[in-house]
Amino acid sequence: MQPSGTKVKVADVAARTEAVVAAHGHLEGPLLPILHAVQDEFGFVPQDSLPVIAKALNISNAEAHGVATFYHDYRSAPAGRHVLKLCQAEACQAMGSDKVAAMVKSALGIGFHETAADGSVTLEPVYCLGLCACAPAAMLDGEVVGRVDADAIDGMLAEVRL
Amino acid sequence: MTATIYIPKDSGALALGADKVARAAEREIAARGLDARIVRTGSRGMFWLEPVVEVSTPEGRVAYGPVKAGDVASLFEADFTAGTRHPLWLGDPEKIPFISRQTRLTFARCGIVDPLSLDDYKAHGGLRGLNMALTLTPSDVVQTVTDSGLRGRGGAGFPTGIKWKTVADQVADRKYIVCNADEGDSATFADRMIMEGDPFVLIEGMAIAGIATGATKGYVYIRSEYPHAVATMTAAIEIARAAGILGPAILGSPNAFDMEVRVGAGAYVCGEETSLLNSLEGKRGVVRAKPPLPAIQGLFGRPTVINNVISLASVPVILDRGAAFYKDFGLGRSRGTIPIQIAGNVRHGGLFEAAFGMTLGEIVNDIGGGTATGRPVKAVQVGGPLGAYFPPDLFDTPFDYEAFAARDGLIGHAGITVFDDSADMLRQARFAMEFCAIESCGKCTPCRIGSTRGVETIDKIAAGIQPEKNLALVADLCNTMKFGSLCALGGFTPYPVMSAINHFPQDFAPRSVAEAAE
Numbered sequence: 078m079q080p081s082g083t084k085v086k087v088a089d090v091a092a093r094t095e096a097v098v099a100a101h102g103h104l105e106g107p108l109l110p111i112l113h114a115v116q117d118e119f120g121f122v123p124q125d126s127l128p129v130i131a132k133a134l135n136i137s138n139a140e141a142h143g144v145a146t147f148y149h150d151y152r153s154a155p156a157g158r159h160v161l162k163l164c165q166a167e168a169c170q171a172m173g174s175d176k177v178a179a180m181v182k183s184a185l186g187i188g189f190h191e192t193a194a195d196g197s198v199t200l201e202p203v204y205c206l207g208l209c210a211c212a213p214a215a216m217l218d219g220e221v222v223g224r225v226d227a228d229a230i231d232g233m234l235a236e237v238r239l
Numbered sequence: 240m241t242a243t244i245y246i247p248k249d250s251g252a253l254a255l256g257a258d259k260v261a262r263a264a265e266r267e268i269a270a271r272g273l274d275a276r277i278v279r280t281g282s283r284g285m286f287w288l289e290p291v292v293e294v295s296t297p298e299g300r301v302a303y304g305p306v307k308a309g310d311v312a313s314l315f316e317a318d319f320t321a322g323t324r325h326p327l328w329l330g331d332p333e334k335i336p337f338i339s340r341q342t343r344l345t346f347a348r349c350g351i352v353d354p355l356s357l358d359d360y361k362a363h364g365g366l367r368g369l370n371m372a373l374t375l376t377p378s379d380v381v382q383t384v385t386d387s388g389l390r391g392r393g394g395a396g397f398p399t400g401i402k403w404k405t406v407a408d409q410v411a412d413r414k415y416i417v418c419n420a421d422e423g424d425s426a427t428f429a430d431r432m433i434m435e436g437d438p439f440v441l442i443e444g445m446a447i448a449g450i451a452t453g454a455t456k457g458y459v460y461i462r463s464e465y466p467h468a469v470a471t472m473t474a475a476i477e478i479a480r481a482a483g484i485l486g487p488a489i490l491g492s493p494n495a496f497d498m499e500v501r502v503g504a505g506a507y508v509c510g511e512e513t514s515l516l517n518s519l520e521g522k523r524g525v526v527r528a529k530p531p532l533p534a535i536q537g538l539f540g541r542p543t544v545i546n547n548v549i550s551l552a553s554v555p556v557i558l559d560r561g562a563a564f565y566k567d568f569g570l571g572r573s574r575g576t577i578p579i580q581i582a583g584n585v586r587h588g589g590l591f592e593a594a595f596g597m598t599l600g601e602i603v604n605d606i607g608g609g610t611a612t613g614r615p616v617k618a619v620q621v622g623g624p625l626g627a628y629f630p631p632d633l634f635d636t637p638f639d640y641e642a643f644a645a646r647d648g649l650i651g652h653a654g655i656t657v658f659d660d661s662a663d664m665l666r667q668a669r670f671a672m673e674f675c676a677i678e679s680c681g682k683c684t685p686c687r688i689g690s691t692r693g694v695e696t697i698d699k700i701a702a703g704i705q706p707e708k709n710l711a712l713v714a715d716l717c718n719t720m721k722f723g724s725l726c727a728l729g730g731f732t733p734y735p736v737m738s739a740i741n742h743f744p745q746d747f748a749p750r751s752v753a754e755a756a757e
Binding site for chain 1: 250251253254255284286287289422423424425426427428430431463464465466467501502503504505506507518519520521522523524525539580581582583584585588589590611620623624654656657658659662667670674677678680
């Protein structure tokens with residue numbers, strides 16, 4: 078599912094990761110900020126970046142791998158050009174988030190945690206955006222959307238297909 | 240005179256189009272050559288009316304809402320900056336019953352001020368608590384918080400003053416104040432609203448906690464699902480540091496305190512205090528066994544106060560107005576006010592800060608106005624994904640830590656999700672187990688394995704496979720999870736599951752396999 082043109086060379090990963098680590102080395106407990114910054118840099122956390130981080134922080138490769146895989150946010154592969162998150166938590170369930178999810182999945186032909194074959198969009202569930210008084214809620218590329226209805230879905234789908 | 244137009248930039252308002260409204264207002268101001276400025280605020284918390292646009296008039300604020308971008312031209316046409324009538328006119332926002340019925344102590348400024356204006360903050364009573372704290376001894380500050388009766392607003396309800404005293408009593412080279420802003424519970428958004436709408440109050444509360452306990456460094460751990468809160472909090476900390484509220488000499492005093500924002504990475508369990516500490520240290524967000532308590536060995540092994548956003552944000556008003564003032568609100572052992580978040584399928588969803596003691600029925604029906612769909616209320620879940628489902632039969636339960644515990648529930652972070660009669664409670668029970676399985680940190684067996692077995696067993700009940708035997712099995716499993724889990728994730732998942740089974744047995748009658756698999 079990896080979109081073409083996003084392959085990164087190993088040496089390049091190492092150099093860019095080292096720069097990220099250097100920028101965060103002064104922090105207490107720097108691993109999460111580093112992983113966030115690495116993901117911002119590459120769009121995902123490349124497997125090859127982990128030994129570089131581990132060496133710099135004097136932790137084992139296993140520890141770095143363990144942390145990177147514990148958290149839902151860190152991707153092991155690039156996402157699509159757009160990321161659409163649909164809230165599936167209780168307050169949104171009470172307002173029909175399951176129907177929203179079904180409509181979006183059917184329109185895009187993908188399920189949760191999948192990326193469209195053309196690399197346009199990755200669809201993810203999210204458990205609460207704190208928009209529970211205007212449910213159901215979604216987040217498209219960091220922009221929040223409340224009271225998602227058929228029109229809002231059409232709008233979001235039009236945007237991801239651009 | 241320059242007219243002032245207030246438009247919220249709270250995430251809830253943004254999700255309903257507040258930025259489009261602001262852009263439309265800018266265009267109208269430019270096109271009409273008006274002498275007007277736009278101030279972006281937090282939200283007052285009336286989400287059925289968002290985006291709410293307010294204007295300043297000599298008689299006070301006048302509100303309009305819900306305003307869509309397409310309504311903006313007509314507002315200007317009606318000369319709304321003078322507070323004139325318009326179909327969207329709401330009048331004085333303070334007189335809207337949803338607001339006038341509240342007791343806003345912690346949220347006094349939220350939705351009114353520019354969140355990043357220190358002048359606004361001071362003009363509305365900001366920094367008075369911190370200034371008071373600087374005139375007291377640290378132990379008097381701790382005593383004031385203890386006397387106020389403030390209990391942890393994150394859900395556990397532990398007395399805040401006692402936690403602070405434990406940290407204050409430790410001798411260490413370094414102590415920490417950690418603010419738990421990993422507000423992952425569905426139906427809760429009070430932390431988000433404060434961080435987006437009045438971030439200085441949290442900074443002030445943390446600085447007071449630092450003075451009281453001898454801690455010099457603070458962290459706000461904010462979930463990554465809240466990018467706007469992260470941005471506002473980060474900007475506010477920089478402003479506070481530049482103004483000398485944070486740094487080596489708080490407001491010129493000998494007390495040092497500084498803080499920074501840390502962003503979570505999408506793990507619900509990191510809202511549990513010990514896994515949050517592990518996460519801050521750069522580890523997997525796995526729960527730690529207690530003891531040692533974080534107050535004695537917390538972040539990096541140092542004594543650490545770890546409090547919820549609302550607990551810390553309630554401290555400035557307690558220092559400013561006094562412990563007795565705060566304690567005067569509430570009932571029993573639940574003192575002060577609590578920001579109740581009314582969400583889900585509800586007509587008037589939003590944030591309602593009130594003294595403890597209102598009944599659940601008043602909150603859902605009088606304040607919330609019943610369901611958004613207009614159908615009868617079937618159930619309300621109180622306290623997020625780990626809270627119990629209450630049927631309308633129990634709507635006489637007063638909002639109070641002990642009263643909810645007595646009815647096998649919890650108030651948690653005070654979020655209430657309303658469901659109408661189309662809700663399927665077996666499905667809700669199954670989701671509680673499924674969510675626990677997705678979010679379990681994996682450290683203890685009852686949570687890690689029990690949640691998955693729970694999903695499977697509930698699926699069997701749905702499929703009509705030995706329903707009585709399997710219901711007994713779920714009850715037994717819940718018992719094991721409740722008493723055998725290390726933290727509230729595994730330990731409290733039984734609340735939604737068992738309350739759904741006990742209060743809505745009809746939903747656990749056999750059904751078709753196809754339906755259950757959906």
